[in-house]
Amino acid sequence: MxxxxxxxxxxxGLLATAQNGYEIKVTIKPFANQTVYLGxxxxxxxxxxxxxxxxxxxxxxFKGPQKLGGGIYLVAYPSKNKFVEVLVDKQQHFxxxxxxxxxxxxxxxxxxxxxxxxxxQRYMSDKGKTHDSLRTxxxxxxxxxxxxxxxxxxxxxxxEISAYRNQVIRKSPDNxxxxxxxxxxxxxxxxxxxxxxxxxxxxxxxRYFKSHYWDGINFWDDRVTRTPPQLFDERIDKYFNTLxxxxxxxxxxxxxxxLGYASISKEMTRYLLVKFAxxxxxxxxxxxxxxxxxxxxxYFANKTYDWLTPEGKKLITDRAYSLMANIMxxxxxxxxxxxxxxxxxxxxxxxxRFTILTFWDPTCGHCKETLPLLDSMYQAKWKNQxxxxxxxxxxxxxxxxxxxxxxxxxxxxxxxxxxxxxxAEKERVDxxxxxxxxxxxxxxxxxxxxxxxxxxxIAKKLTWQQADEILQLKLKTP
Numbered sequence: 042m043x044x045x046x047x048x049x050x051x052x053x054g055l056l057a058t059a060q061n062g063y064e065i066k067v068t069i070k071p072f073a074n075q076t077v078y079l080g081x082x083x084x085x086x087x088x089x090x091x092x093x094x095x096x097x098x099x100x101x102x103f104k105g106p107q108k109l110g111g112g113i114y115l116v117a118y119p120s121k122n123k124f125v126e127v128l129v130d131k132q133q134h135f136x137x138x139x140x141x142x143x144x145x146x147x148x149x150x151x152x153x154x155x156x157x158x159x160x161x162q163r164y165m166s167d168k169g170k171t172h173d174s175l176r177t178x179x180x181x182x183x184x185x186x187x188x189x190x191x192x193x194x195x196x197x198x199x200x201e202i203s204a205y206r207n208q209v210i211r212k213s214p215d216n217x218x219x220x221x222x223x224x225x226x227x228x229x230x231x232x233x234x235x236x237x238x239x240x241x242x243x244x245x246x247x248r249y250f251k252s253h254y255w256d257g258i259n260f261w262d263d264r265v266t267r268t269p270p271q272l273f274d275e276r277i278d279k280y281f282n283t284l285x286x287x288x289x290x291x292x293x294x295x296x297x298x299x300l301g302y303a304s305i306s307k308e309m310t311r312y313l314l315v316k317f318a319x320x321x322x323x324x325x326x327x328x329x330x331x332x333x334x335x336x337x338x339x340y341f342a343n344k345t346y347d348w349l350t351p352e353g354k355k356l357i358t359d360r361a362y363s364l365m366a367n368i369m370x371x372x373x374x375x376x377x378x379x380x381x382x383x384x385x386x387x388x389x390x391x392x393x394r395f396t397i398l399t400f401w402d403p404t405c406g407h408c409k410e411t412l413p414l415l416d417s418m419y420q421a422k423w424k425n426q427x428x429x430x431x432x433x434x435x436x437x438x439x440x441x442x443x444x445x446x447x448x449x450x451x452x453x454x455x456x457x458x459x460x461x462x463x464x465a466e467k468e469r470v471d472x473x474x475x476x477x478x479x480x481x482x483x484x485x486x487x488x489x490x491x492x493x494x495x496x497x498x499i500a501k502k503l504t505w506q507q508a509d510e511i512l513q514l515k516l517k518t519p
Contacts, residue, residue: 061106061108062104062105062106062107062108062133063103063104063105063107063108063109063129063133063134064102064103064104064133064134065079065102065103065104065114065116065127065129065133065134065135065136065137066100066101066102066135066136066137067093067095067100067101067102067103067116067136067137067138067139068098068099068100068136068137068138068139069095069099069116069118069125069139069141070099070139070140070141070142071099071141071142072095072099072118072119072141073095073096073097073098073099074094074095074096074097075094075095075119076092076093076094076095076119077092077093077095077101077116077117077118077119078091078092078115078116078117078121079091079092079093079103079114079115079116079117080114080115080117080124081112081113081114081115081129081267082112082113082115082267082268082269082270083266083267083312084266084270084274084312084316085270085274087115089117090109091103091104091105108133109129109133110263110264110267110308111129111130111131111217111263111264111267112128112129112217112263112264112265112266112267112268113126113127113128113129113221113267113268113269114126114127114128114129114267115127116137116139118141123141125137125139125147126158127155128152128154128155128158128217128218129217130154130216130217130264132151132152132153132154134151135149135150135151135152135155136149136150136151136152137149137150137152137155138150147159154216154217154218157209157218158218161205161209161218164205165202168198168201168202171198172195172198172199172202175191175194175195175198176195178191179191179192179195203226206222206225206226207222209222210222210223210257217264219257220257220258220262220264220265221268221272223256223257223258224258224265224268224272224273224276225272226257227250227254228249228250228253228254228256230246230249230250231249247284250284251284254280254284255280259302260299260300260302260303260306260309260313261302261303261304261305261306261309262306262309263306263307263308263309263312266308266309266312274316277316280295281295287326287328288328289328289329289331289332289335289369292329292332293331293332293335296313296317296332296335296336297339299313300313300314300340311346311348314336314340314341314346317336318333318336318341318357321333321336322356322357322360327369327500327501327502328369330364330367330368330369330482331368331369331370333360333361333364334361334364334365334368337357337358337360337361338361341354341357341358341361342358342361362475362479363479363482364482366475366479366480366481367480367481367482367490367498367501368498369498369499369500369501370497370498371497371498372495372496372497372498373388373398373481373490373492373496373497373498374477374480374481375387375388375389375496376388376398376431376433376459376477378433378459378460378461378465378477379459379460380457380458380459380460381444381445381448381458381460386431386457386459388431388496389496391429391431391457392494393427393428393429393494394426394427394428394493394494395423395426395427395428395429395491395492395493395494395499395512395515396428396429396430396431396491396492396496397415397419397423397428397429397430397431397489397490397491397492397508397512398431398432398433398481398489398490398491398492399412399415399430399431399432399433399487399488399489399490400433400435400477400478400481400483400486400487400488401432401433401434401435401486401487401488402434402435402437402439402486402487403434403439403443403444403447404437404438404439404443405437405486405487407486407487408486408487409447411487411489411505412432412447412451412453412487413451414505415430415489415505415508416430416451416452416453416456418505418508418509419455419456420455422509423509423512424455426512426516428512429457430453430455430456430457431456431457431459432453432456432457432458432459433459433461433477434458434459434460434461435461435478435483435486436460436461436462436463437463441460441462444458444460461477466478488501488502489501489502489503489504489505489508490502490503491503491508491511491512491515493515499511499515
């Protein structure tokens with residue numbers, strides 16, 4: 042019977058002495074009576090989460106009732122332009138003593154993680170000097186034999202560093218330093234002689250590197266989001282820039298894979314969604330419109346996040362709706378607008394093999410330069426290649442006469458020229474119908490689109506030179 046009562050009593054005692062929240066005591070000489078700050082890495086941002094005014098002895102404590110998310114935190118000096126890196130993981134009650142005049146003498150109390158981190162930094166200080174000296178020697182070497190010897194020694198040093206990291210990982214696979222080491226290492230391609238036939242096929246190295254790129258890195262572990270940008274943030278960039286095939290379907294597959302694993306971590310989900318939404322909001326390539334629309338539909342349209350402001354949600358939503366109707370490969374929305382005689386001309390009425398669709402403004406200087414160039418290409422080449430010109434003049438500061446005078450002066454003969462008046466735009470919007478500017482995501486004019494026979498969008502937001510280059514490629518395609 043006594044045992045039945047001893048266990049709950051012991052458990053109660055343990056709970057009473059358990060440490061909750063975080064408390065990081067700092068002593069930073071010589072910052073007496075000055076405020077220092079606690080922040081952390083977050084991609085290329087450094088959010089500050091706490092501050093404390095040091096006492097006359099230069100001591101204070103960052104503390105809070107909730108545990109911090111693991112990662113590399115920054116104790117920033119009063120000026121905020123210098124800081125000390127601190128590992129924060131399971132143990133969140135410890136002390137750090139810093140002498141700004143002797144940064145190499147930083148000490149930690151009750152923090153094995155940080156003691157191990159300092160030991161690694163000291164090890165790397167020595168190995169890094171050796172590695173740098175070998176790299177410099179290799180640049181200046183004149184003898185082939187010396188070059189081979191130095192390169193071999195450089196590889197040995199790299200192997201020693203990897204061995205050091207791997208030993209830490211084997212002993213403590215789940216601690217934060219081990220995760221950092223996984224981020225520092227990239228896959229090493231096995232020697233060719235170990236492959237069938239003693240050589241690689243043309244894509245084996247690429248496939249091996251890609252398939253092992255994320256070994257040891259878990260997308261549900263939000264600790265990696267609080268690391269220097271070159272470790273995780275730029276690693277993601279490298280993956281998409283060099284290893285993922287540049288097409289919407291390939292990118293979407295990778296995004297969904299990452300976010301699927303990240304879904305159990307609120308912070309990792311936030312980190313990746315902010316990164317991807319920001320990246321594809323400003324498109325580098327035309328096909329990325331489908332990626333952004335997918336991100337919106339899959340992760341924002343029917344979901345709410347406490348970290349996303351109403352302004353942020355509106356920005357993402359408005360951008361997605363602007364792209365939905367003009368995604369590459371989809372059919373363009375039809376346009377029905379009047380020509381100079383008041384006759385409504387439909388974009389879909391023409392059955393030419395290709396259509397150059399242009400949105401422009403008769404008062405826009407760049408438009409005035411571009412349209413005659415488009416007409417020169419049309420008269421010289423495109424007209425005989427089965428191309429039709431459909432130009433939408435958007436009314437801004439000018440008048441309808443400004444538009445007709447320009448057409449007459451520059452002899453835009455053979456074009457379908459239509460006028461998009463302010464009143465027509467307002468009528469559509471008031472009726473709850475998206476305006477043509479929104480449907481075609483016209484943010485800057487001139488905006489040039491290339492459409493095929495079925496009015497599918499082949500390419501968009503082109504220069505006149507790009508329009509011709511892509512058109513000539515398409516004409517060679519059976």
